[in-house]
Amino acid sequence: MQTNVPGVAEVAPSAPAIEQAGPRRRHDEVLADIARFAGSSLELAVVLERIVERAAALTGADRSSIWLLDRSGRRLLPSALYGMDPAFTEGWKRRPLNVSEERLSQEVIATRLPVVVHDPTNDPRTDKTSVEFFGDRSLLVAPLVRRGRVLGTLFINHVREHYLFTDEDVATVTAIANQAAIAIDNARLYSDMHRLATQLRRSFQLAGEALAAGRDVARHLELMVQLAVDTVDADGGVIRLLDEAGRSSYPAAVVGISEGADAYRVTFPLVIEGHPRGALELWRETSAFDEEERELLASFAGHARTAINHARLYASLEEERRRAQLAERTQADFSSMVSHELRTPLALIKGYVDTLLRPPVPLSPERIRRFIEGISSATDRLRRLIDNLLSSSRLETELFTVDPRPVEVHALVQRAVNAASVLAQGREIAIQAPSHELWVLGDVDQLTQVLENLIGNAVKYAPGDSPVVVAAVGMDHHVWLSVRDQGPGIPPDALDLIFQKFYRIGDSRAPSQKEAQRQPPAAAPPGLGLGLYICRRLIEAHGGRIWAENVPSGGSAFFVELPARAVTASE
Numbered sequence: 001m002q003t004n005v006p007g008v009a010e011v012a013p014s015a016p017a018i019e020q021a022g023p024r025r026r027h028d029e030v031l032a033d034i035a036r037f038a039g040s041s042l043e044l045a046v047v048l049e050r051i052v053e054r055a056a057a058l059t060g061a062d063r064s065s066i067w068l069l070d071r072s073g074r075r076l077l078p079s080a081l082y083g084m085d086p087a088f089t090e091g092w093k094r095r096p097l098n099v100s101e102e103r104l105s106q107e108v109i110a111t112r113l114p115v116v117v118h119d120p121t122n123d124p125r126t127d128k129t130s131v132e133f134f135g136d137r138s139l140l141v142a143p144l145v146r147r148g149r150v151l152g153t154l155f156i157n158h159v160r161e162h163y164l165f166t167d168e169d170v171a172t173v174t175a176i177a178n179q180a181a182i183a184i185d186n187a188r189l190y191s192d193m194h195r196l197a198t199q200l201r202r203s204f205q206l207a208g209e210a211l212a213a214g215r216d217v218a219r220h221l222e223l224m225v226q227l228a229v230d231t232v233d234a235d236g237g238v239i240r241l242l243d244e245a246g247r248s249s250y251p252a253a254v255v256g257i258s259e260g261a262d263a264y265r266v267t268f269p270l271v272i273e274g275h276p277r278g279a280l281e282l283w284r285e286t287s288a289f290d291e292e293e294r295e296l297l298a299s300f301a302g303h304a305r306t307a308i309n310h311a312r313l314y315a316s317l318e319e320e321r322r323r324a325q326l327a328e329r330t331q332a333d334f335s336s337m338v339s340h341e342l343r344t345p346l347a348l349i350k351g352y353v354d355t356l357l358r359p360p361v362p363l364s365p366e367r368i369r370r371f372i373e374g375i376s377s378a379t380d381r382l383r384r385l386i387d388n389l390l391s392s393s394r395l396e397t398e399l400f401t402v403d404p405r406p407v408e409v410h411a412l413v414q415r416a417v418n419a420a421s422v423l424a425q426g427r428e429i430a431i432q433a434p435s436h437e438l439w440v441l442g443d444v445d446q447l448t449q450v451l452e453n454l455i456g457n458a459v460k461y462a463p464g465d466s467p468v469v470v471a472a473v474g475m476d477h478h479v480w481l482s483v484r485d486q487g488p489g490i491p492p493d494a495l496d497l498i499f500q501k502f503y504r505i506g507d508s509r510a511p512s513q514k515e516a517q518r519q520p521p522a523a524a525p526p527g528l529g530l531g532l533y534i535c536r537r538l539i540e541a542h543g544g545r546i547w548a549e550n551v552p553s554g555g556s557a558f559f560v561e562l563p564a565r566a567v568t569a570s571e
């Protein structure tokens with residue numbers, strides 16, 4: 001049944017306001033009743049519906065409603081409406097009010113005190129459209145206050161007759177509002193806690209999963225930011241990570257809408273083992289982040305830190321493992337290459353010597369001479385190999401020293417060419433040098449070793465009949481030595497790489513060359529990839545430079561630049 005007032009449903013008889021029969025008892029009973037279901041586990045919407053119904057009944061009002069402030073504190077959302085025509089209720093429930101336009105609510109929220117309006121039509125604080133529409137004659141509005149915060153308002157409206165609210169009514173409505181506030185707070189706490197527990201558990205779980213996932217930490221960080229954003233209803237969030245040098249940061253996980261210029265923001269530095277590694281940032285347009293929210297976000301930041309640290313640990317473990325594997329493989333490859341390199345000349349020597357000792361047929365002097373030359377060349381190869389191996393290991397330790405003395409360059413070149421010519425097997429090794437003396441300060445054995453390696457390579461890599469030229473020039477306080485051949489040359493991108501330890505052309509995965517060793521290219525000469533590395537280390541220890549170039553007419557040239565030494569007569 002409808003009343004003659006639009007939008008207002010027929011309710012229980014309104015007068016007298018507080019029931020005459022034992023009003024005090026009735027009042028206490030209703031309040032106790034409200035307190036009971038406010039503390040129950042009923043859904044909040046149901047509790048609030050019951051509260052507005054009881055509030056209207058207890059104060060003999062025609063309408064009663066509860067309005068809750070949203071997170072921004074700028075809007076009031078209708079959360080329970082009693083006494084309104086069901087046809088209107090749904091529509092009204094979707095109509096939030098702007099606090100800035102509601103003077104009555106503003107006052108209640110600001111003062112946290114109930115307000116009674118006895119003449120709504122003329123009172124400047126009321127919304128005239130609504131007063132006129134509902135025909136309000138008396139109003140009582142009480143704040144819903146809990147733990148010092150205003151959660152919303154409770155309206156009590158008398159429509160059918162003008163009603164003078166007594167002090168007792170005000171006290172009753174205030175008590176009801178308090179119960180409503182408790183119920184709202186409890187329900188929010190419960191749902192917040194439930195949601196938080198789930199989100200924190202998930203975030204913690206993600207931090208753990210990041211460990212198992214290893215490098216796919218970005219996805220986990222993104223999920224964590226999403227959880228953090230959801231937890232505090234932020235508009236967006238980001239985890240920024242600092243680069244290795246700690247100079248610039250990059251977004252590792254971004255969620256939500258981008259940050260407005262005047263958004264409130266909160267930042268948590270992610271400090272891992274004393275080093276700043278990045279930050280978790282969140283932003284929100286509507287309101288600043290309160291202390292409670294900051295505390296919560298700090299937990300997320302903690303989880304993010306754990307995830308990042310896990311990932312870093314994982315990456316470094318991986319790196320460590322990779323290095324150990326590589327070192328192990330290199331060691332094994334190296335040992336097998338060295339034994340192969342040692343065995344070949346040894347087998348040659350053994351073969352020659354055995355034949356010389358017990359020749360199957362009498363040997364001609366010519367053959368004997370060739371066998372002895374063969375032995376000499378194989379021992380030379382062995383000596384060079386052992387020299388290189390020793391230098392290589394010495395170069396890595398403190399045992400390596402340069403014993404600098406004045407060295408005459410002609411003599412140096414001649415010495416190296418003589419040593420290498422045994423291997424050259426009759427190939428021409430030409431020397432080009434000025435007639436005057438050139439001096440450098442250096443360790444003659446080490447410099448000979450460098451030249452021997454360069455000449456040895458020229459002989460090894462260039463075709464058998466092509467000449468090799470060793471040249472020396474002195475200019476501008478420097479001496480340049482070069483070794484040229486007419487071999488295959490060096491791919492331009494390998495011109496510098498060939499000076500790396502174990503690097504051999506055709507095997508870009510230095511230092512391992514296992515496969516290259518197993519399946520050598522058709523004519524790949526044997527080698528360890530150590531010679532040029534040693535050359536560079538030795539020359540640099542002498543304060544010089546060494547590099548390779550391709551000769552336009554074909555072949556390669558290796559250059560050594562050393563500081564020239566002005567030699568006094570006494571030397």
Ligand code: ADP
Nearest residue numbers: 457458461498504505527528529530531532533
């Ligand atoms: P190894 O000769 O034992 O392999 P090196 O360090 O002396 O080691 O040389 C490294 C690589 O550089 C060689 O494997 C070869 O591929 C390339 N190289 C060196 N000298 C020459 C050269 N004169 N001509 C062409 N390639 C060369």
